[in-house]
Amino acid sequence: MSDKPIDVDICVIGAGSAGLSVAAGASQLGASTVLIERDRMGGDCLNTGCVPSKALLAASKAARRWRKEGAFGVTYAPPGVDVSAVNRHVHDVIGAIAPNDSVERFEGLGVKVIKGTARFIGPREVVVDGTRIRARRIVVATGSRAAAPPIPGLDSVPYLTNETVFENVELPRHLIIIGGGPIGLEMAHAHRGLGSEVTVLEAARILPKDDPEAADLLRQHLAGEGISIREGVRITHIEPEEDGIAAVIETERGKERIVGSHLLVAAGRRPNVAGLDLEQAGIAYGPSGIQVDARLRTTNRHVFAIGDVAGGPQFTHVASYHAGIVIRNALFRLPAKVDYRALPWVTYTEPELAQAGLTEEQARAAHGDDIVVLRWPYHENDRAQAERETQGFVKAVTTKSGRILGATIVGAHAGELIHVWVLAISQGLNIKALANMIAPYPTLGEISKRAAGSFYTPKLFSKRTKRLVRFLSRFG
Incomplete structure (x- = not known):
């Protein structure tokens, strides 16, 4: 030394x-x-986390695009997926960002x-x-x-984690994923888009920290893609199978054996x-x-x-x-403290699910009945209709005075749309600020403005307001 x-x-x-x-x-x-x-x-984010996962999701999105383009009058042949090329794409993205780190x-x-x-x-x-x-x-x-969960037999089989899945150059025939959090669902969505059969095993419910209504819409969409989501299951043990891996689960209906070619563990860190x-x-x-x-x-x-x-x-x-x-x-000896009141997070599936601040459930627990729940659906937005992205909604929670407590967005580009709500919550803005915002037309951002404007709808179109308008009309 x-x-x-x-x-x-x-x-x-x-x-x-x-x-x-x-x-x-x-x-x-x-x-x-x-x-x-x-x-x-660069650590986990660059090498085994955010960057490679979003690159893989981008490849998956390109592969599934052909399935819905017929609605625009444009058709493509079914995609051919070259997993080695997909893997090169993932690592090319890492390589492009790596010099910064x-x-x-x-x-x-x-x-x-x-x-x-x-x-x-x-x-x-x-x-x-x-x-x-x-x-x-x-x-x-x-x-x-x-983290490797304490499941009997897990150590007897090869399994993937976020640290190894991006090195895999073989498209899983059937990928079993343990964990229904953001990582598990993003990888389920990515691999399904590339052509794998996917089963997600979750002990509780998927996305337990997110708004249940938004999580339910995402659950329906993923199931519609053919992803099997098994919630409320207990994995009794894992064991090798002749051509893969078997997970034995216990449900209300008894035991069941699920056989896959690959296993991904995404059950916490x-x-x-x-x-x-x-x-x-x-x-x-x-x-x-x-x-x-x-x-x-x-x-x-x-x-x-x-x-x-x-x-x-x-x-x-x-x-x-x-x-x-x-x-x-x-360095500056300032007593700066963390403040998570406006903390955002996003699950980058399709549709995306984004959250900032409190969910409706959390707001009710903290404020009781002194809250107002605002919402606006994607299908009422002209840009969403033009791009056939009508699945989803914006939900905001405020106090009765209009102080913004939180917002949930599930739908296309939710991760981009949540920004305005993060700013509003962090700066203590009243819902009036978003309702009065001039939003360019046609944009998905109008959905947030319309949700904010709905705070005033009950008063604006009330009998009292109508009486006032009739009274004022008497004066020419």
Whole structure:
């Protein structure tokens, strides 16, 4: 071990979305910065998460497009899917983005990048393969990994996770997916579009954190595509099959054996804390991650934890948001705190399902009957009709005074349409602001404006208003 440590202002452990954002921001603001990464720059999002999954979904969308284009008077032959070419497309997309997260770029920003495994040896000191780093502030951004559920026999068969599924160059004949969350459903949708038979096994209900009404519409659409969604099932065990893998499930009707060619496990994630020797720095942690306060400080006030390892919402945009909180706290000594009131998330199936703020169910639990539920369907929108994207709706929840509490969108481009609601909630806007917005015609964005405008419909067309109009008409 080196006798003389490297002294820096900020030491970041983990070069995923959270760590990269802190390192880039800190260095450009003039802080001496060390970034440590034991594996690939870009972390889960670039290499095994958001980027490859959206690239695969794009290929799937291209494959299924021929099925509905007949409605426009345009016909195509059924697609031929070259899985190797699809895989190249996925990795080409990763390669196109990778330079933004590369060692070379960050060294160009003034960051000292060290490849290796870090562990704490004191409250403000870590070591990487014999190199000691002493820092005023340390940021743990080691992310999370796919969790293997305790299912008997799972370890006796080969199975895929988000870390390996994008390396697969064989189109599954029948893909069994354990887990009906966003990852499981996106992969179900992608593989079905490419031609696989797909079965999703879920112990509870799919998308349990989303609005049940929106999840139900998505469930119907996926089932209409031929995806078998089995909810409320218990997997008793997994076992090898002559030409694949068998999952034995228990339902209300008894036991059933489902045979597939491939198995994908998408049943949650676990924080990456092993090997960090957090105890040496006085940092408390548990199964859900490192313990942090609202400022993302650990029990060692000189150390922050951000992103998935901090045990909160596991989204790339949350990781980037955390980075901003840490920069303000660590460099500017501002008491910035996390605020998830306007937190958005999206499931990128077709239709997409997007949420910001509270669902209707959460709003009722928090505010009782002091809420108003607004909605507008896609089929009442002219652009949706023109593009044959009429399945879906916008649902917003406000207080009776019009304060926006949350919004749910299920339908085409829901992930893009949710932005205006995120802004409104985060800035404390009244529903009046969206109702009075001038929306260009014809756009899907009009759906949000119409939903907001429906807040005033009962009063606008009430008997009292009609009496007022008749009274005013007497004066010419």
